[in-house]
């Protein structure tokens with residue numbers, strides 16, 4: 001009797017360890033502000049095209065709204081793919097935002113807010129780094145989403161610096177359209193090789209490291 005009871009306890013303990021491990025590794029949990037010690041911080045959500053960056057940004061912003069926090073969202077005015085005013089992800093899950101032409105406009109517009117969301121941060125000027133720091137120093141939670149690499153696999157614009165100054169960095173992944181592994185590259189199928197080419201599934205394809213390198217190699221061979 002005592003023996004089966006202790007087996008039972010052991011099972012429950014192991015279940016607890018498993019759940020704790022699972023939740024700790026797989027879920028982003030908001031920091032909470034305790035008491036009067038109100039402090040800001042910076043979160044970065046980065047990944048390739050179709051990795052769900054904007055969905056994750058919208059999820060966190062909606063949760064802040066549920067918590068009755070004041071939220072402002074900005075994006076560079078260069079990104080006018082779907083709608084001037086909304087942060088729109090590929091699955092059409094939209095949230096209202098303000099397009100700004102320069103990062104310095106964010107400081108002017110983000111007054112009396114608890115949370116600032118910034119989408120497509122890779123297209124901002126380098127001033128965005130100081131802007132995020134100033135906002136966080138002023139007690140604001142800053143959530144930044146953007147592409148970590150351009151279509152040539154190079155670190156994109158101010159993203160590396162934003163990684164460096166953030167308290168939290170979340171890398172999200174797409175699924176490789178060739179093999180089904182996790183994808184981290186945004187391979188460009190189009191021959192137009194200017195860096196800023198906004199687009200959809202007809203231009204970009206998420207690929208894993210192996211398939212990306214194979215595709216680049218194929219492109220080289222086809223050009224020769």
Ligand SMILES: [Zn+2]
Pocket residue numbers: 176177178179180181207208209210211212
């Ligand atoms: Zn692959």
